[in-house]
Amino acid sequence: MNWFWAKSLAAQIIWFMLPVLLIAQSVGFVATADERAKELREIALDEFVVRTTTAVLAIETTPSTYQDGLVGVMGTNYSRFWLSLEGPGDVNAWRRDAWRRLHQPLLRNGSEDTNPGGEADTEGADWGVLNNRALKSINRVENARWEPFELKTGEQVTQAQIAYLDDNCGAGLVAQMPDGRWLNAAFFKPPKAFLWKSPTIVTLVITTIVLSGLAIVVARRIALPMRRLTSAAESLGRGERNGHIPEEGPDDIRRTAVAFNQMQERLSRFLADRTAMLAAIGHDLRTPITTMRLRSEFVADAETKSRLLETIEEMQTITEATLELTQEQSIDEPTRPVDIAALVESICEDLADLGRDVHYIDNGIISYRCKPDSLRRAIRNLIENALRYGKQARVSVSSSEAGVNIQIDDSGPGIPDSEIERVFLPFVRLEESRNANTGGIGLGLAIARNIARAHGGDVLLKNLSEGLRVILHLPPIPDELTQRVATATAWGNSRKSA
Known part of the structure; x- marks a missing residue:
């Protein structure tokens, strides 16, 4: 799981998309919230005007004896109504009185006529909150003033005045009744903080889950062909034949797979043609060599x-x-897992049985996937070179995260630093006698390096204080990668045969 979140293509797409999604959704929600709040304020104000118009019509059609009681029960959670003998007067004083009434319990709002002293019932009001709220609202609204307004009650039009309690959500209306008194109406409906309410969070969660699922699907569609291609390229570098890998996925990846298959086929043809050409040359040389041998028998001078x-x-x-x-x-030798330590030990034992001075240092079992027959020949060539020039060989095998190293030390004269790379060329010998019994024919190191490089490794030489150290290095092969290669190859070959 940690690998998935740290290295997976799907995880990287998800981590890239989620911040973008969050920013986009936040901007969208903020923009939508502002528009929605504006519409809700307009709707609430229209509703307040309609309710006030209804109140005016109800009061005009109700006997004066019942008007005060009717006004007292017209209030709602967000509005208050009361009758007064005087007009609105100073707008700020009226706003303060409206704020006070809005903070009183519903059934305690009546007209000034219900309190002979002209004081409204203020029991239960939070004066600290009220005064702060009123002060803030008064300070927020600059140049507050009454503005003319018309209340249409059927065919009749009642002249009124309107003022805002604050800059967003509060308003007040005053209208003169036929009997000379004034109907006062105050409205305040605070906005609801709906931006991060449960519907918004649920929407974000659902969107995140859906986009994450799509990201995983897209990433798998991209990553699976890429993993197959990576595995095939890795195994091709080790000399394995992968067959035809599937040419599927997005266009770019599919074209890459097509190019890889074509490259693999061209390389195979090139190697086959080169091998066939060298084999033909070597075979055709046998005839003139035999002819020369026969003719030399007729030479008289011994x-x-x-x-x-x-x-x-x-x-x-x-x-x-x-x-x-x-x-x-x-x-075309297939690769398979072997105990490479046991393979090297068996070579050392065979040479020791022939009386050669070979010492093997056991480091336990080391499993490795390789072409065992080819690798056996490379190791044997290197050990025999050490015995030929250094008289003895000390052999060990070690494994680490960097791969497997087969180390061979001898006690010979070593190789000049300037000649270290040249000795790997075919038919190059540092021994000048040209005697095959003392210097070989110059193919041992070349063959060993070819085999090592076919496995993705190399052969390295290093001079010691006494002798030469030869290291045959083999890179690590993850088991997971090997399994992917086998699966992709089998699947591609089955499709090709179908």
């Missing part, structure tokens, strides 16, 4: 004859080695 036969023998040896090399390259 010394000349001996030299000719030695040259022919050397040519024969080189030709046979070339044929052996090309035949080995043409063999």
Whole structure:
């Protein structure tokens, strides 16, 4: 799971999309909330005007004896109505009185006539909150004033005046009744903080889940072909034949898979053609070599004859080695997991049984997926080189995160630093006698490095204070990668055959 969130393509897409989603949703919600709040304020104000118009009509059609009681029960949670003998007068004083009445319990709001002293019932009002609220609202509204307003009650129009209690959600209306008194109406409906309420959160959660699911699907559609391609490229570098990998996925990835398949086929054809050409050359050389051997038998001078036969023998040896090399390259050996430590130990034991001075240092079981027959030949060549030039060989195998190292130390004269890379060239020997019995034919290191590089590794040489150290390095092969290669190859081959 930690790997998924740290390295997965799906996780990276999700982590990239979620902040963008959150910002986009937040901006959208804020913009929508502002528009919605504005519409709600307009609706609430229209509702207040309609209720006030209804109140005017009801009071005009109600006997004066019942008017005060009627006004007292007209209030709602967000509005208050009361009758007064005087007009609105100073707008700020009226707003303060309206705020006070809005903060009183509903059934305690009546007209001034209900309190002979002209004081409204203020029992239960929070004067601290009221005064702060009124002061803030008065300070927020600049140049507050009464503005003319018409209340249409059927065919009749009642002249009124309107003022705002604050800058958003409160308003007041005063209208003169036929009997000379004034109907006062105050309204305040605070906005609701709906931006992060449960519907918004639920919407965000659902959107996040849906987009995360889509991101995972898209990422898997991209990542699966990429993993197959990566596995195939990795195994191709180790000399494995992958077959035809599936050419699917988005266009860019599909074209990459097509190009990889074409490259793989071209490389295979190139290697096959080169191997066939070298094999043909080596095979065709046998005939003239045999002819030369036969003709040399007719040479009368013994010394000349001996030299000719030695040259022919050397040519024969080189030709046979070339044929052996090309035949080995043409063999398509499958890779399989082996205990590489046991493989190296068996080579050392075989040479020790022949009386050679070989010492193997056991470091336990080391499993590795390789071409065991090819690797066996490379290791044997390196150990035999150490025995030929250094008289003895100390062999060990170690494993780490960097891969597997097969180390061979000898006690010979070493190799000049300037010649270390050149000795890997075919038929290059530092021993000047050209005697195959003392210096070989110069293919051992070349073959060993070719095999190592076919596995994705290399052969390295290092001079010691006494002797030479040879390291055959093999890179790590994750088991997961190997399984992916096998699955992708089998699936691609089955589709191709179908």
